[in-house]
Amino acid sequence: GNGSDPPTSLDVSGLTQQENAVAVYWYLDHNITLDSVRYMATADGSATLNFHLFAYTLDVSSSHGDLSSGVVHANASVSATASTIKTGTFTLDTADIDASKVVVGFVENVTDTSDVTVGFNIKYHIR
Numbered sequence: 414g415n416g417s418d419p420p421t422s423l424d425v426s427g428l429t430q431q432e433n434a435v436a437v438y439w440y441l442d443h444n445i446t447l448d449s450v451r452y453m454a455t456a457d458g459s460a461t462l463n464f465h466l467f468a469y470t471l472d473v474s475s476s477h478g479d480l481s482s483g484v485v486h487a488n489a490s491v492s493a494t495a496s497t498i499k500t501g502t503f504t505l506d507t508a509d510i511d512a513s514k515v516v517v518g519f520v521e522n523v524t525d526t527s528d529v530t531v532g533f534n535i536k537y538h539i540r
Contacts, residue, residue, distance in 0.1 A: 419465050419519045421483035434478060439516040440471065447486060447510065448536040450503035454520070456493040458527035464489045464503060465521075466533070468514040480515060493529065509540065 425431050452464055466487040469480035487503035510516065520531045 423480040425478045441512050441514050443539045444512050445510050445537040446540045447508045450487045451534040453500045454493045454531045455498045456527045456529045459494045460522050460524040460527045462493050463521040465519040468510045468516050471515045
């Protein structure tokens with residue numbers, strides 16, 4: 414998306430490498446409550462990184478795996494550099510995520526096209 418948050422839907426049939434979608438989908442079998450979300454990040458240059466954790470409805474009827482009704486559950490921002498590894502916690506917007514949702518984490522390099530490396534650690538409990 415071109416706004417402050419990632420898009421609220423994804424048409425998988427419009428992707429050029431659909432196999433990459435499966436690698437980032439986390440399908441929930443249970444209702445969960447987020448306790449915390451932590452990031453670790455670095456960049457080849459100096460870059461401002463925005464992070465979002467979204468949950469989507471998975472369209473199983475079309476057999477495409479499209480996502481819709483996206484909701485941001487957590488977000489964060491950090492200034493990353495090549496000489497540091499930054500870590501911090503996300504702000505939780507909505508802690509509860511229902512079963513059968515697909516969770517996807519996003520990183521946006523706001524500054525430039527520097528390569529970034531990011532890891533998310535999601536702590537949750539089943540409710």
